[in-house]
Amino acid sequence: AAFTLPMLQRLSQGQVPRNKFGGKGIRALVLTPTRELAAQVEESVRTYAKYLDINSTVIFGGVGMKPQIDRIKKGVDILVATPGRLLDLQQQGFMDLSTVEVLVLDEADR
Numbered sequence: 001a002a003f004t005l006p007m008l009q010r011l012s013q014g015q016v017p018r019n020k021f022g023g024k025g026i027r028a029l030v031l032t033p034t035r036e037l038a039a040q041v042e043e044s045v046r047t048y049a050k051y052l053d054i055n056s057t058v059i060f061g062g063v064g065m066k067p068q069i070d071r072i073k074k075g076v077d078i079l080v081a082t083p084g085r086l087l088d089l090q091q092q093g094f095m096d097l098s099t100v101e102v103l104v105l106d107e108a109d110r
Helices: 004-011 035-048 065-074 083-091
Strands: 028-031 056-058 078-081 102-105
Touching: 004 035, 004 102, 028 035, 028 083, 035 056, 035 078, 056 065, 065 083, 078 083, 078 102
Parallel strands: 028 078, 028 102, 056 078
Antiparallel strands: none
């Protein structure tokens, strides 16, 4: 994805904030319209960030919430998400977006 390399460049030079759960704060949020695209984008991010101290995870509906919540609480630098699951976790209090520095709306025309 064209936004991945500039995003990684920016995040690799910044401070790592803490979330309200004590883990790494989410520094970049990538919103995608479908879970297939979300999984593809996160795999791309993981590949490009392989040699950096930057981690990522993906959240989307249709799968169990608990593993996703656990990863978020532990802390991630880059979160790739679909809007539905993101809103669901936010409304339940499991999401701390106060540390987000970069927001990407992938496929925003959908």
